[in-house]
Amino acid sequence: MDSDRQKIAVYPGTFDPLTNGHLSIIRRGLDVFDTIILAVAKDTPKQPMFSLEERVDMARSVLADKERVTVEAFSGLLVEYVQKRGARVVLRGLRAISDFEYEFQMSLMNRRLKRDVHTMFMMTDYKWLFTSSTIIKETVGAGGDVQGLVPEIVFEQLKRKMQS
Secondary structure: OHHHOOOEEEEEEOOOOOOHHHHHHHHHHOOOOOEEEEEEEOOOOOOOOOOHHHHHHHHHHHOOOOOOEEEEEEOOOHHHHHHHOOOOEEEEEEOOHHHHHHHHHHHHHHHHHOOOOEEEEEEOOHHHOOOOHHHHHHHHHOOOOOEOOEOHHHHHHHHHHHHO
16 A cells, blocks of 8 residues: 555755755655655766765765665666655755756656656745855855854865865
């Protein structure tokens, strides 16, 4: 019976770096899903500041106390990974209308590739609406302080990365 099946969502992204906005989506997603798999993308058109291994390690450290959250790296088609992990839902966070346009297109393509993989959009908490990994990296790169916008573990890694 479908109601007995565990509800698993895959929350994909580069998480370069993981922000408090991402944590907001995870926290709220756990109200809906039994398990969330934070899937750190290996394949990205972006130029990550942190290596795949660093991004996975930081996320695992930050989420170590969340028993229902698993952190894994993945590559290839997201919908293939979702099915391989026994999930049926892709969890995506939204901040603004501009996010929705891109996410909507991706959702439609994923739906075309795998009809039984669904996308669920969640709005981040209002206090994180202006944050993104890109803005965090740009701010740090220009010498700005992002403490309080990212988990402390991530903040320390950002400082170390900027010093090297």
